[in-house]
Amino acid sequence: MPVSEKEEHFKAILQALLVTFLWSTSFIIIKFGLKEIPPLTFAGLRYFLAFIFLLPLLLRKKYFDEIKNLGRKEYPKLILYGFVFIGLTQGAQFAGLSLLPSVIVSLMLNFTPMVVAVMGYLLLSEKPTTLQWFGAVLFLGGVIIYFLPVNLTSGEWLGLIIMTFGILANAGSSILGRQINRQRLLSPLVITIISIGVGSVFLLIAGLAIQGISSISLLNIVLLFWMAGVNTAYAFTLWNKTLRSLTAMESSIINGTMLIQIGVLAWVFLGEAISLKEGLGMIVAMLGAVLVQIKLKKIRYKFPSSKQ
Template sequence: MSKSPSHLAAILLALLVTFLWSTSFVIIKIGLAEIPPLTFAGLRYTIAFICLLPFAFTKTNSSVIKNLEKKDWLKLVLLGFLFYAFTQGTQFLGLSLLPAVTVSLWLNFTPLIVAVMAIFLINEYPTKLQWFGVVLFIVGIFTYFFPVALSENLGIGMVVMTVGVFANSASAVLGRNINRESRIIPIVVTIISMGIGSILLFVIGIIHQGLPPISFQNYLYLLWLAVINTALAFTIWNFTLRTLSAMESSIINGTMLIQIAVLAWIFLGEAITLQEGIGMLIAAFGALFVQLRKSPLSKGEFRK
């Protein structure tokens, strides 16, 4: 993948990637019937890290790693904790407690929180369109959940996902800060932060939840999530960024909420009422407006 793809090819490839990322929610929900959430998340990203590790030994990447300063290592370690240990750990925990669509919808809070955090941390101020998107998203969330009636599991799940959204938002701002400096190659950022975060998550999972016998089917799911939905999807997504504009990437990425809803309905039996569907669409448009000024996901950053 050395040449930039044609515009149509880039759009189709980007849609393929969002589809792969959307299937992750369904696969994870199925796998959680056998594998505890933290152990599951740790296994997925540890395997993905092992797949990407050989790239750390190329001449260019090894040179970058050798020249990393102490402050670079501190940022990468913090990114590993935030994005992999906390964000992915809470996402898997959330999926064990909540419907896939609810988790997906809650994750769409991320660009809103990033927009606010960016004001104080990296001096980026939202546009009027982005503020309108914030209001629209909140209206969509209210429409989706009204009237609010959460069971104990749903309540705990929402708290867990809220922690995850803030961790995801903080990692997004930190990731943008690292990439702004343009000193570290994106693949190096990914390999180091994923290695640190995934191993920590795996160890925590083993200590607190154990490692149960895993069926052959779930081994296949793990390999698919790690190799196809993480390593390969990441590579294809970065390839499409050479051609697509920030707006196009944001719009395509925003289709995931709908894709996840359809896949969860087909494979998990998670039905969506008319009111929930309307709320979801309003929230999706709100999240899109918030992201329109932003660049697409930075190279080296995984979406799902």
């Protein structure tokens, strides 16, 4: 690899690490914001603002022409994708964070690749590799180490139920997104922005109708705009840029560090302590999740819906 390519590759690694750090900080910001803003309303505001930030990209002639030439029969698929990808998945994630520690939510989100692998095998005839099956077993072992002995409150059990629904929605949106991408009628960027727009409107309407909204402090307004502009719009754009230089394995490994990053940040800023047993379970689960994702990450331009 020439020197210039090595420098570009190293730069891409640093950029990918920055993106995962930004996504990890989202868990902490959300936990703070949930003290004042209801979960569904919070999620709706965050992603609707992100949609506004990303919308100018669709004004480029290339993307505008794609939308203009899109057939009517494709719109229901995009609407359904946005509803599941943002509306159900992110709604469940914010609700889960209102009931569970950040690390547990992050750990459960790492179940998604396992569910996607099974769905891909059943629906898309994508047979998981031996390495992926080994990763799945390793991940489940890490989860067992983390949770045993089980000692959860009723609110935390409810949070686990909500997150289980979120995992299924997340995996379903991944399969649906791959089916849409395979048609190659729209670029992944256009698909993602439209889905964020559709899903955020649903979340915002549902949140305001069910949970309402009270006055929001100036600090939370600033944090909302930060999450929408930096942790979502900017991070998404930068992540897709890094995928041009990084291998599938490199992206998976860097993505997998989020579980540890969230654990450290939650301990420092939220006081969510992690025992030695829980830390060991997290590391084992992280390694398993990376192994499962290696094949899945070959689909390059993708918005990681399970991330923040």
